[in-house]
Structure formats: C-alpha cells, structure tokens
Amino acid sequence: MSTISREEVAHLARLARLEVTDDELDAFAGQLDVILESMKTLGEVDTEGVQPTSHAVPLVNVLREDQPQPSLPRDAVLAGGPDTAEGRFRVPRILDEEA
Amino acid sequence: MGERTIDQTAAHIAEAIREGRTSAYSVTEAFLDRIDAVDGTVKAFLHVDREGALATAAEVDAAIAAGEELGPLAGVPIAIKDVVVTKDMPTTAASKILEGWIPPYDATITERVKAAKMPILGKTNLDEFAMGSSTEYSAYRQTANPWDTGRIPGGSGGGSAAAVAAKMAPLAIGTDTGGSIRQPGAVTGTFGAKPTYGSNSRYGLIAFSSSLDTPGPVARNALDAALLHEVISGHDPRDSTTIDAPVPPVVEAARSGASGDLSGVKLGVVKEFAEGSAAAEPGVVEAYQAGVDQLVKLGAQIVEVSCPSFTYALPTYYLIAPSEASSNLARYDGVRYGLRAGDDGKRSLEEVMSLTREAGFGPEVKRRIILGTYALSAGYVDQFYGQAQKVRTLIKRDFEAAFGECDALISPTTPFIAFKFGERTGDPYQMYLADLYTIPTNLYGGPGVSVPVGLSEGMPVGLQVMGPVMGDDITYRVAAALESTQETLLADTAPEIEGK
Helix, strand or coil: CCCCCHHHHHHHHHHCCCCCCHHHHHHHHHHHHHHHHHHHHHHHCCCCCCCCCCCCCCCCCCCCCCCCCCCCCHHHHHCCCCCEECCEECCCCCCCCCC | CCCCHHHCCHHHHHHHHHCCCCCHHHHHHHHHHHHHHHHHHHCCEEEECHHHHHHHHHHHHHHHHCCCCCCCCCCCCEEEECCECCCCCCCCCCCHHHCCCCCCCCCHHHHHHHHCCCCEEEEECCCHHHCCCCCCCCCCCCCCECCECCECCCCCCHHHHHHHHCCCCCEEEEEECCCCCHHHHHHHCCEEEECCCCCCCCCCECCCCCCCCEEEEEECCHHHHHHHHHHHCCCCCCCCCCCCCCCCCHHHHHHHHCCCCCCCCEEEEEHHHHCHHHCCCHHHHHHHHHHHHHHHHCCCEEEEECCHHHHHHHHHHHHHHHHHHHHHHHHCCCCCCCCCCCCCCCCCHHHHHHHHHHHHCCHHHHHHHHHHHHHHCCCCCHHHHHHHHHHHHHHHHHHHHHCCCCCEEEEECCCCCCCECCCCCCCHHHHHHHHCCCHHHHHHCCCEEEEEEEEECCEEEEEEEECCCCCHHHHHHHHHHHHHCCCCCHHHHCCCCCCC
C-alpha cells in the first residue's frame, strides 16, 4: 500500500494554497511516496528520552534594547508590489460581496 | 598559472591592486569581458552589472591614489548567488515568483562585500529557492559545468561554482543548507566552505530552511575563500541567531596549512559513509583515497570513527528542511512582491494566491512545500517532523563524540561526479543522494569545506573536511595542506571553454 494517495496530495496542495494540475498530482503522488517510504526508516531509531533539536546553535533569550529604528521608505517597499494604491498594497476581495 | 588577470587568485589580484601593479578597474573589466566571452556557453549569471562593478572599481583606484587604507580584498570582483538580496539589483532566487523584483535593501553579507569595496559583477544562477543539487531547477536557465558542458555544475549554487570554475569571477558568495556550496565546489573543481551555522548573518538571505541556511565563500583555493570568509562573517544584531564571538582565524589557518605540515593532526574517517548503499562510486573513492594518502604523508594520523546516526541524516534532512520551507515560502502570496496571477477583479484573494503560487513555483519547490505540509500536519507531526528533530540531536551527539577522538572528519564531498543533464530530475530521491555526505554537517551546525582532490573520468572530485562548531580554522588548515601537495591547483587545469 502506498504511504500517500493522490487525494491526500491534492488536500495538502490545497492547504498550502497550490493550485496543482492533474498531471502534477499524478507525478507528485508517486514521487512523494518514494520519498516518504525512505523516511519511514526514521521510525527504527530509538529516540526515547531524546530532546528534539530545533536549532543548530543553542542560543537562548537573545535580547536587545527596544530602540526605535528607521524602517524602509514606504514607497521603496511598495515599488516591489504587484498592485498598490493610495500608499498600500491592493489585494483582491477577501469577503464575498453577497455575504 | 597563466599570465592573464583572470587566471590569478584573489589574493594575488588584491596584492597587485594594493601595490599599484594593476588597477581595480582593469581587473574588473577583465572579468566582465570574460563573462561576455563565455557565459553564453556556461550560463552562470542571471544578471550582470557592468556599470555598477566598474563604478566600485573606479572608487577603489581613486582611494588608492589618495593613499587610503583599504581592506584585504578591495577591488577584487565578486559574484553573488541570486538568493542573497542586493539593493537596486534584481534578486529572483531563480524563481518566476520573484521575477522583476528589485529589493529595497541589502543583505548583511552584501553590505559587508560593499564595505570591503569589492565590485559586484552580478547575480548567479541556482536551483529555485536553493532547492536542488544540479541547478536544473532554476526557472531561468540551465548552467553548464565548465569541465563538460553536457553535465550539471552541482547545486543549488551551480552558478557561483561555475562562474569561479570558468574564471568569470575570482570569488563568489554561496549558501549552504544541505551542501549547496560544497557539492557544486566538488563537481566543478573549486573550493567551497560552509561556515559554522550562526557565524554568518542570514539577514537578507531569502529563507529556505532557517535552522540550516548558511552563507559562505566560493573560491579557487583555501586562502582566497578564507579571505572572503573573514570579510563576510561575524555577529549581526539583525540576525539574532548569529554567534557573538570572534570569527575563527581562517586566513591564518589557510596560511599555516599551506606550509604542508599536519603532524599531530588527527583526522577521522566515518565508517558509516563507506558502507553499503552509502558508498561513493569507485572513481570518486579512488581520487579521495589518493588525497587521504597525501594527508598521511604530511603527518596527519587517520582514525576510524563510528557515527551510527549519520545513516539517518538524509531522511532527517528531507523532513526538517521541507517543513521549514513550507512555512518560509508562505510569504509568496502575490501581495507584497513579485508575481500575481489570475487577478481578474472577480476571483477572491485565496483563489489568486493559489493561482499565483501555481504559476510562480517550479516542480521541486512545490514538491517540498507539499512534503513539508505533510510532515507538519496533524497526525503526522510526531511521527515525521518530531522524530526528525530527535534524530537530529543524535546526529549532533555523534559529531561531538567523534570530535573527542579526532580534530576533524574527512570524506568525499559527494558520492558521484557531475552527472549529465536530465539524469536525475525524474527521480527526486536520486537527486537527494548527491548531498549524502554534506547534510550531516548542516544538521549539526559545524563547518565543512570541499577542496578539489583529483579527477574521475576527467571530472573533478572533492574532499570534504568537517570541523567542530566554531572550528572553521582546522577545516581550512587541512584543506590548504592538501592543496600544497598539488603541483597545480585543480581549478587551473579546467579545459578552455569555447565562447558562443
């Protein structure tokens, strides 16, 4: 039995906001199955009582003075956006107009 | 070494500029002309900034004429991997989703390169968002290996490695998440160093896997890389994961290594790397073993060490890196930068986001986002992501135990020589195997360098030296010692490229 089905891949793509094509679904399902199969070997490792590592270097509580700093100029940041208006990023509608 | 400017090492070029034997302007022009002549064949660059590079070079010459004190690499041109942000210069991460984006700020690395007065030649090609081992996943162009233009230049930093190998730049910046500096270095006959995690700022580095990403130098030899290493490294208040401690003395280490004395140095060979399916192809093993023999002649002692958890490094990495990537790449939503697709005035924000990401991301990026989303999703997170984080701890412990028995670890950098285009794109898992020997270092956080060691089937092979956290100096020392046994640098024996 495969580790991951085509339907699951479609569901994950939806969660990740990826509008994948049927061809991509077919390809990804097979490829991800091979990859996940190899990852199952991790289950063999005894990690009872082992602390997880989330970061390579153990730095904790790095603090700095809370001093105001100049931010990037607004226009320079907006210049990189695909659609802007009135000093803001313009986005497609968020709520259904009929709602 | 040839007579041309482009054949010189960065150290020689810097000295010649300082002593007035040449000008930064003519040096920069020579490399730009080389790009014009051969990049049509190699395709290492995504963007070339002739005007900007020459302007910086002219400033250097004026400063020298005025008697100003300049840094050790002033006037030496450099290429930057296109995943490092450069103000007013396009930065794409080789993705369509950032096509046309002009960053409004500089990465810390870029700032330091500029402060060192190094002319920036341009931005180099990579696998999209630095995900890949062949640069074939670039959305823009396929970079060729200067040793055989039918083969891959490694990845993800194939552009930086190919630019240095083809003498279009004496130095380059790369980034290494699982091997993206070292593996391209190995397969192009160049020198690549992944510094200790946290010794180089990630501010302005387009994030792939934040707990692993490490910027570092690409060069023709250890000394040149060390000089650049010291220019870019060090604590940065804008990246709270950087280490607030002095940068290890890598230039001094490269110089001391060049004397060729390794007496008293213990080098560990990882038993598990040589076993079963983990073993490198025979030609690679042969070239690597000849390098080990040289190290022994220089006085190094070889000890075998066991790192049983390394067997699980590949699956551990391919759970952690895609998990972090799926989160980091959520920012590409068609709102603040780059591409927006399907915004017809009728579709909702969510539909436009999905269409944008579908149009803007290539296949490997999508695969990894889906894989990461899976590994982090309810019901699987403990089995996959959580377990991978615990195995990461075991891998760190293996390194720490090994460094109790030796000063540094050595291995081949990658199990196989540069493969032909298309050979592994159909099977992502086969592509992942390219990073089998480089990945453990990233999971641990220590430094690793790849130094050219010889040829197999006419293609370069690299030897990797891995050190303890903040022990970057020992990796440079061993690598420079190995170089001292070579009559000619491998980087100087690459076949001449025919321009197009």
